[in-house]
Amino acid sequence: MTFVSPVLTGPSDTHARARQHERAVAEAAAAYAALPPDQPVRLAKRTSNLFRTRAAATAPGLDLSALQGVIEVDAVARTARVGGLTTYEQLVDELLPHGFVPLVVPQLRTITIGGAVTGLGIEAASFRNGLPHESVLEMRILTGTGEVVTATPDGEHADLFRTFPNSYGSLGYALDLVIELEPALPYVSLRHVRFPSVAALQDVVDAVMTTRAHAGERVDFVDGVVFSATESYLTLARWTDDLEGRVRPSDYTGDDIFYRSIQTRRRDVLTAHDYLWRWDTDWFWCSRAFGAQVPAVRRLWPRHLLRSDVYWRIVALENRHHVMGRIDRWRGRPPNERVVQDVEIPLHRTADFVSWFLREVPIEPIWLCPIQLRPDTHGRHDDPGDDPPWPLYPMRRDERYVNVGFWSTVPVAPGAADGDVNRAIERQVTDLGGHKSLYSDAYYDEATFARLYGDAAYRPVKRRYDPDGRFATLYEKAVQAR
Ligand SMILES: Cc1cc2nc3c(=O)[nH]c(=O)nc-3n(C[C@H](O)[C@H](O)[C@H](O)COP(=O)(O)OP(=O)(O)OC[C@H]3O[C@@H](n4cnc5c(N)ncnc54)[C@H](O)[C@@H]3O)c2cc1C
Structure with missing residues (x-):
């Protein structure tokens, strides 16, 4: 059909x-x-x-x-x-x-x-x-x-x-x-569960990944937000076809802001459509940088322009003209380093990474998203040998990970250089057995990059399918931003 x-x-x-x-x-x-x-x-x-x-x-x-x-x-x-x-x-x-x-x-x-x-x-x-x-x-x-x-x-x-x-x-x-x-069903039912530490949250993620349930309820979706070392949440959600006694589903596409609701509500119901785009309306929480969360500004901001691509265009303009950088210099403030990254950390090291991050960087909130590669065609999660299924991003099938996302800027400390914080994050991620996504700034030298991102598998394929180098290489794109 x-x-x-x-x-x-x-x-x-x-x-x-x-x-x-x-x-x-x-x-x-x-x-x-x-x-x-x-x-x-x-x-x-x-x-x-x-x-x-x-x-x-x-x-x-x-x-x-x-x-x-x-x-x-x-x-x-x-x-x-x-x-x-x-x-x-x-x-x-x-x-x-x-x-x-x-x-x-x-x-x-x-x-x-x-x-x-x-x-x-x-x-x-x-x-x-x-x-x-x-x-x-x-x-x-x-x-x-x-x-x-x-x-x-x-x-x-x-x-x-x-x-x-x-x-x-x-x-x-x-x-x-x-x-x-x-x-899909018409609605998604959400539970926001608070944890006093990321270590406690990590244990529950492990259990949910095993049972796909929590406190007797099925779990179809899991992500989380760390507001501070002592305040973090998991949002455990599932498809549903009813409103669970509510008159209407919640709406976070206007005055109310989704990430704030995590701290104030224990349960919620959204339409499937609104659940899927819950993070887009405020670009997670990053819309606050543009004033979009100030009630007076938000009331004037047309609803259909509360979207990540609108904020993205504002950032692109700033990248081109550096207006904020000029204002900061004029006010005598130190320059800022952009720290916009998503990294995959093995589940059992997640609390270690977050506590290092909150101490050394520190940016909050932080987004958490558990991930495990799907089983192979035989339904197996074990990795025979050392051959990762997707060599350019060599996560293991038999390992559980948590994606940790942080998107902000930090002042460049006296005596430090722009890029130092990102470099420290790269080292920490590698030391903990994790991987860094490549959609943002990367600072690896070529040899380290080749080792971490599957160059041995990449080179012969690049030679076969792009023998004349019509496309920039992965290193040129990801690190040299070509
Ligand atoms: C702030 C921020 C938050 C993010 N959060 C998330 C998240 O929560 N979840 C998530 O999944 N991802 C997230 N991403 C990452 C995003 O998914 C990746 O950057 C993705 O590659 C973007 O896809 P795009 O279609 O916008 O591609 P583009 O940004 O246009 O291009 C990305 C790269 O892919 C290449 N490309 C694009 N289309 C094709 C194609 N058809 N064939 C081959 N190559 C192509 C381009 O040449 C370019 O090198 C985030 C990125 C940012 C900046």
Whole structure:
């Protein structure tokens, strides 16, 4: 049984949509072939969730924006073929009315499926559904040679399939993907549980990851917030089809702010749609930097502009013009270092990391999100040998992790240099057996980076699929911000 996106109505539309998509694929390959062969290629995209400041583009951009939308859904197999440039906002808008969602829906609306697969993504379902690329069954990729290949876990291009996650577009562009879906219910019921220490929270995460339940209730989603060493919360949530006695679900898209509700409410119910975007409205809590949480400002701020991509545009403007930096200098304040990172720490070292972080950095709140890679095709979580399933981000299947996210700035201490705090975090993460996502600033030297991010697996694939170096390398992109 198949259905197509709600903008389409019948089988003939399915075929029309598929034909239109095939035309877009052919046009993408033709546009790539027309680019000057001696210049590096970059993706021309209207939105981005990359935080590092990139050098001004000199290379021509490849516009793949036609590759958007749900092309086809198989409701029985619970799979969908989707364009690589489809945002999660569009995916949810098209799938949710039919009772489905992707297995992991990253929190920011404008993250695209191609971006989340090549740049990784995480969400409160990750403790049971892993990372977005783990629910990809097949991808068509435009490679550096200009070919469009179909990569699957076992086929001729299995090497590309395995190394694509965390390659950040340095091996090719995902034009479309077949992904697994899960059934959704209309509402999500939430419980916010307070802990006096992160160590106590860590123990409960471990238990929930084992039993997928807490205090007798099923748990479908888990994430957490640390407000201070003695005040942290887990939000344990589950799909539900009723309002549990309420007249209406809560609404955090206007005056009320979701992260504040965690401290004041023990239970809550949101629509599935609002739950999925609960963190987007205020960019977690980062909208406070723009005044959007001051009641007088919030009342004037149009609701539809309380969105992460709006804040992102403000940050992009600041990166270009450095207005705040100039004001700080004028006021005699020290310059600030940007500390915007997500790191994966083994679960049993999470409390150690957070206590080091709160002492040494310190930024709060901090976001926590438990994660474990999905079992292999035999349903096994053990890793035979030392071969990580996704070599460019070598998490182990048999290890439980917690993603720790912190997004702010700290003053550069006297005698210190911009980047020192980020470097200290990189060292601490490695010492604890963790990994750092690469969407933001990174400071590794080339040899360390090669060791930590699977260079031995990456190099032969880069040579095979991008022999002329049309795309910047992963190191150039992630550390040198090209
Ligand atoms: C403040 C902040 C918070 C974040 N929080 C989360 C979070 O909570 N959960 C989460 O999952 N992620 C989070 N991210 C990370 C985000 O998921 C990744 O940065 C992701 O790669 C962004 O996807 P995008 O579609 O916006 O891609 P872009 O930012 O446009 O591009 C990212 C990289 O991917 C490449 N790329 C984009 N599309 C494709 C494609 N189709 N094929 C191949 N390469 C492509 C680009 O060339 C670029 O190198 C966060 C990022 C920031 C800045």
